[in-house]
Amino acid sequence: xxxxxxxxxxxxxxxxxxxxxxxxxxxxxxxxxxxxxxxxxxxxxxxxxxxxxxxxxxxxxxxxxxxxxxxxxxxxxxxxxxxxxxxxxxxxxxxxxxxxxxxxxxxxxxxxxxxxxxxxxxxxxxxxxxxxxxxxxxxxxxxxxxxxxxxxxxxxxxxxxxxxxxxxxxxxxxxxxxxxxxxxxxxxxxxxxxxxxxxxxxxxxxx
Numbered sequence: 001x002x003x004x005x006x007x008x009x010x011x012x013x014x015x016x017x018x019x020x021x022x023x024x025x026x027x028x029x030x031x032x033x034x035x036x037x038x039x040x041x042x043x044x045x046x047x048x049x050x051x052x053x054x055x056x057x058x059x060x061x062x063x064x065x066x067x068x069x070x071x072x073x074x075x076x077x078x079x080x081x082x083x084x085x086x087x088x089x090x091x092x093x094x095x096x097x098x099x100x101x102x103x104x105x106x107x108x109x110x111x112x113x114x115x116x117x118x119x120x121x122x123x124x125x126x127x128x129x130x131x132x133x134x135x136x137x138x139x140x141x142x143x144x145x146x147x148x149x150x151x152x153x154x155x156x157x158x159x160x161x162x163x164x165x166x167x168x169x170x171x172x173x174x175x176x177x178x179x180x181x182x183x184x185x186x187x188x189x190x191x192x193x194x195x196x197x198x199x200x201x202x203x204x205x206x207x
Contacts, residue, residue, distance in 0.1 A: 008187065008205050010161045010168040011104055014148075015114035017173035018191045019097055019131055024090030031086040035073050045072055046087065055117045058142040062119040088127075097194050098131045105136070108206065109161045112138040113154070113170070115147045137161055148172070149180025158186075169204055171197055 013019060022028065025039055032042035046052060046069060055065035066084065070077050104110055112135045114120070120140050124132050132138055137160045141147035144156060158168055165185030172178050173191040181188050189200040 006164070006166040008108065008167060008169055010109040010111060010158075010163045011101075011201065011206055012111035012113050012157055012161075012168055012170045012186075013101065013135075014170075014172040014174075014177065014191070015112055015116065018094075018171060018197075019101075019112075020091060020093055020129070022090045023092045027086050027089035031083070035075075042087075045069065052117075053147070056115045056141045056147045058118065058145050060117075062117050065117050093129055093131060094194055097197075098134060100194075100198060101131070101134045104206070105134075109137075109163065110135045111157050111161050111168075113148065113157050114138075114140050116140040116142060118142050148174075148177040149183075151180060151184050154181050154184045154186060158184075169201060169206060171201075 051068040146153040169187040170181035
């Protein structure tokens with residue numbers, strides 16, 4: 001008897017690197033050079049350092065996180081506003097992807113699952129981002145004290161959306177997060193670009 005694939009009922013997206021991407025690296029590269037670093041080395045400190053991981057788990061406030069960055073990079077806290085402005089200057093929302101996500105509803109439930117620090121939900125509209133209301137559920141790691149690729153955070157978003165793992169697709173740009181979703185039984189799309197991701201979703205039956 002032929003196996004029938006479960007119907008996809010939910011599509012879940014990562015935020016940074018997928019919906020919100022750094023399109024212009026010039027400001028961040030210049031900032032990194034100021035500290036004798038490459039852009040990638042600076043990003044690793046801001047996003048991958050033990051301090052950042054703890055902030056994403058809600059162990060540090062947003063203010064404490066940025067003070068930690070000032071300490072790690074050895075610059076005065078009085079320059080934090082300037083640092084953050086230069087760091088985020090090249091970021092932009094993929095408006096076409098946002099429109100695509102909005103178009104998935106109501107045929108599919110939609111979710112946002114992001115490793116993020118305190119304040120992200122408040123900062124988004126302040127920065128002019130409108131994509132949060134495109135989702136039925138949004139989960140930021142610091143709010144639930146869990147972060148990808150912990151299997152518990154995938155199960156949490158599935159529970160909130162009311163779907164089984166095999167009924168959901170997860171889209172992320174980090175392979176370790178993709179592997180985490182696969183480990184709990186979800187379909188996955190490794191994000192390398194909007195058009196490629198949409199093509200992969202269509203192959204999974206998402207129309």
